[in-house]
Amino acid sequence: MFGEPRHVSTATLRNSFERRSVLIGGLQVGVGVLLAVRMGWIGVVQNAKYATASESNRVNLTLIPPRRGLILDRNNIPLAANRADYRVDVIPERVADTDKTLAELGQLLNLGPDALQDLQDKMDKARGAQPVEVASGLDWDHFAAVSVRLPDMPGVIAQRGFSRWYETGPSVGHLIGYVGPASAADYEKERNPLLITPGFKIGKDGMEKHFEAMLRGTPGARRAEVTASGRIVRDLEMREDVPGKTLKLTVNAQLQDYAARRIGLESAAVVVVDCLTGDILALVSMPSYDPNTFSDGIGRIEWKMLNEDDHIPLLNKAVRGLYPPGSTMKPMATLALQQHGVSPDERVNCPGGYRLGNRFFRCDAVHGSVDMRTAIERSCNTYFWSMAHRVGYDAIAPVARLLGLGQEFDLPGTAQRYGTIPDPAWKMRRYKQQWSAADSLNASIGQGYVSVSPLQLAVMTSRIASGKDLQPAIIFDQQRAATSPLPFSADQLAVAHDGMFRVVNGSGTATASRLQVGNIKMAGKTGTAQVRRLISRGHVGDWKSRDHSLFICYAPTDAPRYAMSVVVEHGTFGARAAAPIARDVMTFLFDPAKALDTLHALEKQWGGTPSERMQAKYRAFAAQYGASAPKVGNDAAVAEAITAADSSEAAVDTTTVTSEAEHGNDTAPSPSPSPSATPVAPAPATTPAPSPTIAASPSPTVTP
């Protein structure tokens, strides 16, 4: 074409047109062939790939969250069960207009400003396809109201499902833990689509968390044909879920609930152990949170409520609270003394205190001449100081450990802190200081560096009562270690038993708390643990600086069946706060009706059951703060808050220890007169006799 002549005629153009039309025709055929080949490539060669893609478009596999395994008590009463309910979830990622959706949901479900704020928080926190619970346990009307509006609210899911239900709420909070939606961190750990299935909950604490794998079960699945916008056209196939396995605990649900309710307004722990088997029948820490309200995520008001409560509801005091055991150590100490040759009949004169070198340790009363049994009965410090000084503290610490103090037990699902049974090596390691004689005296009456948990106290009591090295168990079917008798003779044990019998039934410190159930007698021991260097003592002063009140007991005395420890934080004397709770809980074991009468009368004064009181408090907080309460952190922050709850207790202990350490070498006791130094008889439990008020005194303790 380049070489064509300059002259162009119609004929040459016609000629060129002919040739070029063939070219164009060829182009058309070429494109047609290209298209056909391309179609063959996609449709035939790659058919399998695209058929799969089409099928995964068309069919939506919805996981059905498995029903969680039940948690039963020893009598098969459910502690944690599942309730069929209607629920509404939202997947923030799929929501088109968050504000509009929230407003509509709030209106449909009657959500208050605090609930809407919590929902907003949870939606802000959600990542990826993580669902957020809007409401559960809905009635049909509300559920239907949301259901019919679903097409206008993309991302909102209304479905029927199961939710976790704890019949006794706060009573089992610390024992069972709670469930909640899986967090982003959970999902990263376990890339399981079940975790981001709306309605699925994961164990967050306690048994629920520890036995997650066992309780979870296998999800069911529903294959459905769905449109691009997620509307289900029809169900194709359905596979039922396999519920999780049942977990049976040794706990007695009714006892657990009774003890929790009986604690009332106090901050306390109650542990009951079966003296025949070591089974833990109750493991209570109150106040607690309500696991039912935690399972839809923790709301702002709730969080504020829990954090501002000086009773530290987030701390499981039964296994993680550490307290100086005070005089509850004394029955144990008698066994140690007898093992080292001290005759139970040997008498020691108590002139109202004990002189060590030029330092005077003050007893809370002038007990006169006391033998071993009386020393327990009247809780005479002088006796134990002088005996401990004789045999040496080194003889006592091993027995304390033998009986369970400072020990950690094989109790899955409980995060125990094991405290301290100090000895010279420990003090050197911890404080780089030599063990002093004063340390021995302090430790011998359960003060100073000694710190134990209520659980350990209960185990110690059960071992003293049974004479066997019972191993506590919380899982009903758990393999029990064979028990063997403790290395104490029956006579030696009898001395401790007699002393404890007389504490309650003689002229001891807890006579007001004897059982009123037929011929059943209870033996016990009070304890009062100093919280910090004292400015004032007893029931005066602010709550935080009052003494802890402790009581250990077992019953019946002739054939011990139940052992118990009760620790009431800042409850002042052991006999005053802890012993009455122990008496009523013990009564419940033998005569539930009588015990419930007592409880109902008390709850009238307190303003209802713990659940009712928490709800009332929530309403008050919500009215006061509305949606303005500070935001709740993520799971990690919640865990941190719980740890912080622990260490605030630990700090109290340290204060005590520091004050002891600081003043350990003081030369003389403060001469401040003690107003209660004169009475010879120990103060009866009901008399709130103020103990020696000694400002900045090195006096280690006073234990009525």
Place this chain on the structure above:
Amino acid sequence: MARSLVPAAIASEPWGLILPLFVLNTFGSVVLYSAAGGHMRPWALLHEIHFLVFLLMAFGISRLSQDFFKVMAFPIYGVIVALLVLVELVGAVKGGSQRWLDLKFMQLQPSELMKPAIVLALARFFDMMPPGMTRTWRVLVPLAGIVGLPALLVMMQPDLGTGLAITVGAAVVIFMAGLPMWWFLSAGAAVLVAAPIAFFTLLHGYQRDRVLVFLNPESDPLGKGYHITQSKIAIGSGGFWGKGFGNGSQSHLDYLPEAQTDFAFATMAEEWGLVGGIFVLAIFLWVFRWGMRVSRNAPDRFSSLLAAGMTFTIFFYMAINTMMVLGLAPVVGIPLPFISHGGSSLMTNMICVGSIMAVDKWSKRGGALGT
């Protein structure tokens, strides 16, 4: 002349073109019937009615004389250019571009009408031009004006697809008119060089995205690549025989966007498979072959250029649409003639068909008069 106005016998109508088109359009109705979930409404019935109405229009066009065509060529072109300017001034804005004139009784898209109008105008231009001028530089000046003005107006709307269709339709007529081959080769080379530059400077953001997505649709399967990905899934899952009539899950469950318009070919291929695709392609090729044959047998330069340009306009629609649907071209809003639902593009295509039929009539009547 009087004899020519007598209506031709039905037997003399170009059934070789009309019947395949009717079959193709009816197949389109079947696809639309399925896409509507087994209902004649809203698309299938209207699709068939549109076809019949525009077929009557095509018959009407085919009866017009060549002189009338020649006389009207530039006035029509001028009116449509004026409409394009009007659109620029007062047009309705839809989907981010200004393409429609609201005539109250219908939405008029002048850029659609420009596709056959540019072919007509150029055919007339080359018809008037002395053959000797064909290979001189002077011819390029008026050509640049005739093609450049509407093309730029349409691209400014912005409607890249239609602008491209106008340019390509014009280019084919110019090519067939016999301009030197090396001009086209160098123009092609220039486009290759200029395209990347234009891509980064002239294109709007969404147009650039379309091109990028075309190059790699899997980069954003749920976002901008969604259309192409879903279309390929529909066609690919259809396989050889298809999923069967009424069983296309991609279109029925709304995964395939624009299942009744731009992506109607994918809707069809999902249910009818490769077999259906070959069938559609075969009819199209038959129609193009028919059109090109009319063009070659045309009595004169004007009518052969007209027929070739009109044929190529339909071809360009079909090629760009199917290539887009098959992931071989970027997503541009060009429907598949006779299959996709939509009156405006069907009208354009039937104007083209009518013009080809007219040329066919001229050549039969004129016999060997031309050459």
